[in-house]
Amino acid sequence: MNKLNYIVLLLVACAAVLFLTVAEESKSSNTELRHAPPSWESPLGNDHLGRANLNRLVWGTKISIEMALKSIAFSVALGLTGGLTLFFLHSKKIGVLMEKLVDAWATLPFFPILIAFVAIFRLSYESYWIVLGLLLWAPQARLIAAGLTEASTKLYSLNFRSFGLSRSKILFYFQLPEAVAPALRQALIFIPDILAADLFFQFVGLGASPPTPTIGGLLKEGWADLALAPHQFLSTVGVVVMIAALCHYANSRLKSVTS
């Protein structure tokens, strides 16, 4: 294992310890501690209502990551269904039509549509992952369909067929894992985008309602108080950067493992 792997392992372990030790979300405010600087009692200081930043950051990260993971799991599941359908129908007229529909869906402007969906269907923050999954599935479907088409023309597919292996076995044991890996890697890269969407919701006034902490909400709050308490904004930025770095690392690891 190289140094980078150790660093990542350390980061993940620290995050796990924090998630386990901060067992309860602190909602109590203390005006005497407003914008208090970092101390031993509160290592990341306190926010504008005197709540401990560390506690809110851990809970906010937990809530935002949960939403991001649900969104990408849903989008990959839909993308897999869509990709398989496109692959099986690609030589038929209906398949060509479906490809057009998926192309149009994949090129929709992501953020404006997301806001419009959430606003018109009056969704709560807990159900945003459904809209995110619905918006992100099309690029995954295109990737999986393209991967399956490419894998089906590879020499190993033809060899396995000549050995007498059935098409379904080749598909599920060899071609599908090869085609799903790029979609999973792309889904990992979507995680920072989902955090961006969270911040965007906060600006429009559609984010999680207070006092529920989310990464987007904490960034917006921290940004507003940047002159008074920079530690609040910088600690949230640190977490966002770490999440993005971990996603990129996981993406590159997955690439090297699957190749």
Place this chain on the structure above:
Amino acid sequence: MKPSGTLRVFLRFLIRPISLLCIQLLFVFLAFSAIPGDPARNYLGSTADEGAVMALREKLGYNQPVQQRFINYASDLLKGDLGYSLSESASANEPLLEGAIRTIKLGVIVILFALGFSLLIGLIDTTFPRTRSALLRTTEVVSTVPAFVFALIGAYLVLRIYPPSIAPGDHFMAYLAPAISVALVPSALLAAQLLHSSHQIQESDYYISSRAFGFSRVRSYFQTVLPCSLFVWLENLKNILATVWLLTLIAEFIFSIKGLSSIMVQAVEFKDIPLLQGFVIINCVIFAIAAEFIDLTRFTFRPR
């Protein structure tokens, strides 16, 4: 009569985005037709008089069957009518187009800055080969950080330099500071791509030949490296359009620019569904035109 080669290519370029845009507009219509409840009742509130709700429903055409509404929607769009804004009590065209122009101005400056900045990085990389590794690593690291993080920091710094009391006017230069404050990550993304592709080209025989003929590094860069990198560079620009758009909207929120983001907030706040629909339509159109424009530029400058 068959169209000539160039015209045929141009038509092919035009047909695909138009067909995609038509499908997208159909999706938008279907999504807005599936809204739970009655948009007229939502806007007027639950205590509103039934007669007033009926009148508004009729005015907006919600009392008609879906197929008739679709025909009206399509014909209105063909006439350039983006619908009726409930919160403005007037056509949604004027606020949407005014907002779109401001957002486009801001977006164009972000893109131009990012292109110029990445070009400058490319030039420094060529002129001073010792900086090559440092530049590539820096741009790669910056581009892995989520764009909105640097946008918030950049906006904060710009606001410290230019106090918020200076309200931006409507002239082009007034958008410069907000645009630059959010343009760091798109610039880094484009620069990283440009550096990757130019490094590959600088290892090729024809670059080495041009240097052997006595061409300076800068001349070789502009004559051989840049034209060959342009295709990949612009392709990357197309891929980051969504990021640029998000950053533009965030800059509008922070610098109180009355662009499309303020229209969106207005539509969400007043539950103005027709205005929201117009907002989504105009976004789809801008995106389609921008992507097509980049594609056309890309293929026009494609090296053979």
